[in-house]
Amino acid sequence: MKYFVHESSYIDEGVKIGDGTKIWHFTHVLGGASIGANCSLGQNVSIGNNVIIGNGVKIQNNVSVYEGVELEDYVFCGPSMVFTNDLTPRSKYPKGQEGYLRTKVKEGASIGANATIVCGHTIGRWAMIASGAVVTKDVPDHALMVGVPAQQIGWVCECGKTLSKAYTCPECGITYGQLAGGWDGI
Numbered sequence: 001m002k003y004f005v006h007e008s009s010y011i012d013e014g015v016k017i018g019d020g021t022k023i024w025h026f027t028h029v030l031g032g033a034s035i036g037a038n039c040s041l042g043q044n045v046s047i048g049n050n051v052i053i054g055n056g057v058k059i060q061n062n063v064s065v066y067e068g069v070e071l072e073d074y075v076f077c078g079p080s081m082v083f084t085n086d087l088t089p090r091s092k093y094p095k096g097q098e099g100y101l102r103t104k105v106k107e108g109a110s111i112g113a114n115a116t117i118v119c120g121h122t123i124g125r126w127a128m129i130a131s132g133a134v135v136t137k138d139v140p141d142h143a144l145m146v147g148v149p150a151q152q153i154g155w156v157c158e159c160g161k162t163l164s165k166a167y168t169c170p171e172c173g174i175t176y177g178q179l180a181g182g183w184d185g186i
């Protein structure tokens, strides 16, 4: 076994886990889930049936990744952030697996502590969702989203720094200008 699972955690049948991944205390990975290489799952994490998680993903404490959610490579899920998979849940009228709405978090995106991602949306590559934000629509690549409901207030570099008005990163000097098609909504 080239990955680590703490003895307090449960890994169900038919789960795939990549090399170098670490799964810490009191975590449950349900059947059919696939977790890539070099991931870190913190304490009290739950991974739903058939969830797909890429490589290098970090999931902090107290996060449930429900069925219908997909995390691409290098996604970061801050502590106690929340996913959902049903827009209109009723205990009396369960929709079952077919009724789940899909949520995709694309490569490199980060979701801050205590943020909520309402199901059925896509978070673009390298987007940054602030702590406590509630995302209720699709998020463009590199967008910086804050508040409730979340609004875009800027753009972020792949490294995480906020871009200048010229779409340049103050840290690495990269200019995203040539990629800015559709980026004039702010």
Ligand SMILES: [Zn+2]
Pocket: 157, 158, 159, 160, 161, 169, 170, 171, 172, 173, 174
């Ligand atoms: Zn940068």
